[in-house]
Amino acid sequence: MVPLQNFATGVLADVIRRQPPSPGRTSLAWTVAVGPALARSASVTLVEEVLYVRARDPRWAQEIERAAETILKRMQHLLGAGSVIRMEIGT
Numbered sequence: 835m836v837p838l839q840n841f842a843t844g845v846l847a848d849v850i851r852r853q854p855p856s857p858g859r860t861s862l863a864w865t866v867a868v869g870p871a872l873a874r875s876a877s878v879t880l881v882e883e884v885l886y887v888r889a890r891d892p893r894w895a896q897e898i899e900r901a902a903e904t905i906l907k908r909m910q911h912l913l914g915a916g917s918v919i920r921m922e923i924g925t
Contacts, residue, residue, distance in 0.1 A: 863909055886922050888924055
């Protein structure tokens, strides 16, 4: 039996992947990947497979940098493996 959380995440990822690329799609995936508190601490833009993350504060940038590997994997899961190949984090 598949846990509900895993099932829900898979369904949500499928719904997000089916949407046409847009800033809204990227923002939604970001919020799902990092959670609402961290999502509010930074803005994101996806340009040619690079996710540009602009933290509102250097401390948030440091937290995002620490979790970058996990965040990247989650974004790839939500948007598709070839959609995001790396992240650029700044303030």
